Amino acid sequence: MYSPKYSITNKVLKNIGVVEACKEVIENAPLVPSYEKQFQTDALARTLHHGTHIEGNELNLQQAKKIIEGQEVYGRDRDIQEVVNYRNVMTLLDELVYKKGEPNLDSLLDIHKAVVEKIVDPAKVGVLRTTQVIIKEEGTDKIVLKPPPFVEVPYLLEDFFSWLNSEPAKDIHSIIRAGIAHYVLVAIHPFVEGNGRTVRAFTQLLMMKEEYDIKRFFSLEENFDSDLASYYDALFQVDKESQNIASRDLTVWIEYFTQVVAVELSKIKEKVRKLSLDTRLKVKFGEQISLSERQMRLMEYISDQGGAPMADLKKLIPMVSEDTILRDLQGLTKKGIIKKEGSTKSARYLLANK
Numbered sequence: 001m002y003s004p005k006y007s008i009t010n011k012v013l014k015n016i017g018v019v020e021a022c023k024e025v026i027e028n029a030p031l032v033p034s035y036e037k038q039f040q041t042d043a044l045a046r047t048l049h050h051g052t053h054i055e056g057n058e059l060n061l062q063q064a065k066k067i068i069e070g071q072e073v074y075g076r077d078r079d080i081q082e083v084v085n086y087r088n089v090m091t092l093l094d095e096l097v098y099k100k101g102e103p104n105l106d107s108l109l110d111i112h113k114a115v116v117e118k119i120v121d122p123a124k125v126g127v128l129r130t131t132q133v134i135i136k137e138e139g140t141d142k143i144v145l146k147p148p149p150f151v152e153v154p155y156l157l158e159d160f161f162s163w164l165n166s167e168p169a170k171d172i173h174s175i176i177r178a179g180i181a182h183y184v185l186v187a188i189h190p191f192v193e194g195n196g197r198t199v200r201a202f203t204q205l206l207m208m209k210e211e212y213d214i215k216r217f218f219s220l221e222e223n224f225d226s227d228l229a230s231y232y233d234a235l236f237q238v239d240k241e242s243q244n245i246a247s248r249d250l251t252v253w254i255e256y257f258t259q260v261v262a263v264e265l266s267k268i269k270e271k272v273r274k275l276s277l278d279t280r281l282k283v284k285f286g287e288q289i290s291l292s293e294r295q296m297r298l299m300e301y302i303s304d305q306g307g308a309p310m311a312d313l314k315k316l317i318p319m320v321s322e323d324t325i326l327r328d329l330q331g332l333t334k335k336g337i338i339k340k341e342g343s344t345k346s347a348r349y350l351l352a353n354k
Helices: 010-028 033-053 061-068 077-097 105-116 150-164 174-188 195-209 220-226 228-239 251-285 293-305 310-316 322-334
Strands: 143-145 338-341 348-351
Touching: 010 174, 010 251, 033 061, 033 077, 033 195, 033 220, 033 251, 061 077, 077 105, 077 195, 105 150, 105 195, 143 228, 150 174, 174 195, 174 228, 174 251, 195 220, 220 228, 220 251, 228 251, 293 310, 293 322, 293 348, 310 322, 322 338
Parallel strands: none
Antiparallel strands: 338 348
């Protein structure tokens, strides 16, 4: 049975720590339903656009959003079909999450069918490859990936899924396990076409199954697409280890993959913190309250800490003068958002409703 080789480095530990901290904030943020829907729709649009753009699709983000909304889009037929298909893949993932049983080869084949529908020869839809493939760098014809012979693919997949659903694999942190699955499936390259989208969607399915979908707010595809060189380099660094997939050390890839998840969730966390604060203020005052960036940071800190003295607030924003911070606090006080307790150096600033 396949058994992945990797090390839990300080980078991996740091990334997983960030992921867990962000997960906690995002999942417990007091967002109104309209904000949640907005986040999910935005994440879906980014996933559709960047997930297909990685493979050379020329449609832009706005066109992807129009496709989600069922609007007509002008472009190459194949590009439009790829985005439509990926939208259908995301719907399929929702169904597979609630399907009994572990993610398996059938899940992978179902995802592939949805990815390449009306794009490739029907005889190759949801079917493992029966030919040898070589991946070359565009423009140079340099070989960047030489997947295993097609005769080995069924056996490699059987070995991989036996490991994936084993007790030792389930003891691994969900993000690391998803990262391992991502690499191994890319390396096996099960299909003639549509491997990248299929593998990334299957990786997302694993995270969703393990309740790491984080409210469907994030899009790993955008981070992969924004720096494709790093994505392919992390894969290549592992590929060159050995001809044998089972003997390759995945540490470099796992460091990269966990960092991508950490970076994406950190961005979402900051957006959520701002919106959750907006939500609390709107509920209290019945209208949207406009705050400056500094006031937002002060308000978040006071809210998180349950109150704060001036000394702590000065440390929070050391780049500006005490007078500037005082003006920001006075502005918050006039709006009735915070209040000051005490009039000496030991005075504290609290939420007005405390």
